Amino acid sequence: MIEGVFWRVEHIIIQYWGWLLGYTIPLLVGFYIVHWRERQGKPPQGGAITCYMACLVWPVILLIMVIFIIAMLFREAAICGTSWIDSLILIILRRKIHFDETGELWRSSAPNAELYAQWVKVKDKTGVHWIQVPLSIKTARDGVAWTYGLKEDEYHPTVRS
């Protein structure tokens, strides 16, 4: 469970938004210094206005990031046949149970033990794709074969573009 949540957070924030963390710390330091100079009665520096503007922008950036994360989760929840809440729970709790050259097999189960789902995660030129597969699937190769209506031993692509 923790691995699933951490994977989502790590993948989104660190890989795509990590540079914002390095941007935020100097902003917060500059903001504090500006206010400290004002309390000391010292005239503001030329960079004060820039600092204030940047500090006002940061909450907007944070809001956009949160909306982006939520939108991604809801987009993936749309592929599940359950309710939105159940779909979100399944996506957050999913963990990788098998991988091979064809892709990865992920499984998720909700705390009520009646809600299960499995996905194969495949990568191609257009990006990463999550495709839900039946619970009877045991390997990533079997899952990918199932998506094309084949059994695992029948799946042997000659060419893939």
Added chain:
Amino acid sequence: MTEQYIQGDVMFIKSEKPYMTKEWRALQPTGGVHILARGEKTGHTHTVDANAVDLFEIATGRVVVVKESVYVYHQEHDPLLLPEGEYDVRIQRQYVPQEAPRRVYD
């Protein structure tokens, strides 16, 4: 082993023996090309030159008869070269609980 060619969410399985039966319905090309599959979300298409292939629809899907080697084109994937032969066209599907599998939302 049968040859299998994949372009994104579409697989072409070369048949070892002819599929041809009387239940086939020939499909007409559009603008000189046959559209083998179309993405519901993106509208992207898998197309081939209609002069090189014949496309048929059967109860369980589609069959494409390649009269001479031809490229299958798609807006996001590299062109896929299909050798001469008869192919079963399979569209990738996804599991939906308590329902029949449906096509991957592309």
